[in-house]
Amino acid sequence: MLDIKLIRENPAGVRDRLKTRRCSVDIAALLELDERRRAAITEGERLKSQRNEVSKKIGVLKKAGEDTTEIQHQSRELGEQIAARDADVRSIEETQHQWLLAIPNLPHESVPEGEDATQNVVVREWGLRHDFSFTPQDHVALSETLGLFDFERAARLAGAGFPLATGAGARLKRALIQFMLDMHTTQHGYTEVAPPHIVSTAAMIGTGQLPKMAADMYELPADGLWLIPTAEVPVTNIYRDEIIRQPLPIKLVAQTPCFRREAGAAGKGTRGLIRVHQFNKVELVQFVPPATSYAALDKLVGDAENVLQALGLPYRVLLLSSGDMSFAAAKCYDIELWAPGHGGWLEVSSCSNFESFQARRANIRWKNAEGKNEFVHTLNGSGVALPRLMVAILENGQQADGSVVLPEALRPYMGGLERLTPQA
């Protein structure tokens, strides 16, 4: 949520920056509404001040045993006027609040202006995309011969897009989770948390999924709850409505399933594990002092990259253009893995600085150096998402004989196994 004061102080600047993400807001109308809101508040407070005086007088007169019928009548009338003013204020505030909730974050000045993903900027590339002496297979074919996933039978359980890992595939998934959590907690300074996978509407509003993304999420209407689309939601909301007293930054890592309806996304290019309704993801979340949030973002991207480097997988880092960023982000880097069988890059991580956008929605503050309450900056990034990571491991590690050589760093988590071999 943007600060209405910022909009008031620099309406043209806000409008222009929103325009770079193809969002146009009627700033003038919003400010006019704000004008009305403040006028109603001022008038209501003037009346309340009057009533307070009159009430005080009633107390004094009663104590003196005097008649207060007339003055009580006066106070009651004031009360009625106040109630009317308060109703105005509430209704205007509600309108304004809904309006502000629907406005995306302002892009940071370092974000390249662009219409969409085609204007994203490749910041760096790491690792070698090696040539195969044979035609590389895609992960669906590989996992079939290796017996890692059963896509056919999985459809019986919840339909397409809900993968069923089997045997070494299930173990690989577990090993990767363990491997990544260990790395972030022991090398990057994160504290592991294990949050609920279901959250309230308030939590979804706090991180910005609602009201905009309702159609993309699984809802439990009987309970007013939602399945999380990412651990970002429960983990960021841990500190909702709180003034954080402990020293910042707070760095948390969580591994959870993520549920996404991906409505309308089925079809080509979504085979196997590429785009699924349920997947696991290791998520990094930080609460930092505003002054350090951009340095923290760079470091956060590095934390995710370290996972891929340790696994020896070729990747590239993109700086997203203003038009391609998600609703709440001020700046965002994507990390994409090279998938030779798929023949393209696969996004496995998205690392964003939300500045105070989420903190303002979720009301997360801290005591800054001057002892003043201030909204924190929140960041998060995948570290990393599992299905596409598995795709890359399989497709990059495949051999001519159909086996897959596992990254060395992963072997201790696979009971020393060096390679996945076809089932007899």
Add this chain to the structure above:
RNA sequence: GGAGAGAUGGCGGAGUGGCCGAACGCGCCGGUCUUGAAAACCGGAUCCCGCGCAAGCGGGACGGGGGUUCGAAUCCCUCUCUCUCCGCCA
């Protein structure tokens, strides 16, 4: 799911209709004393919003929301959460 108890400032804990934003204790900040520290003593400190260049003025907040009343931390309703007991249960 049923019955009961409770929710007050950073923490503990008073306060049951009218200068209560809230006694008191702890903790915190500043000062005096001290070579330094502790102790003791003195002083200070909540947050949100509106108006104002500012000094400041005003409004609101005692878990959330609503109500009664001229006036609510205090009375009523409701929701949430915590605790105790019973039931159910992986």
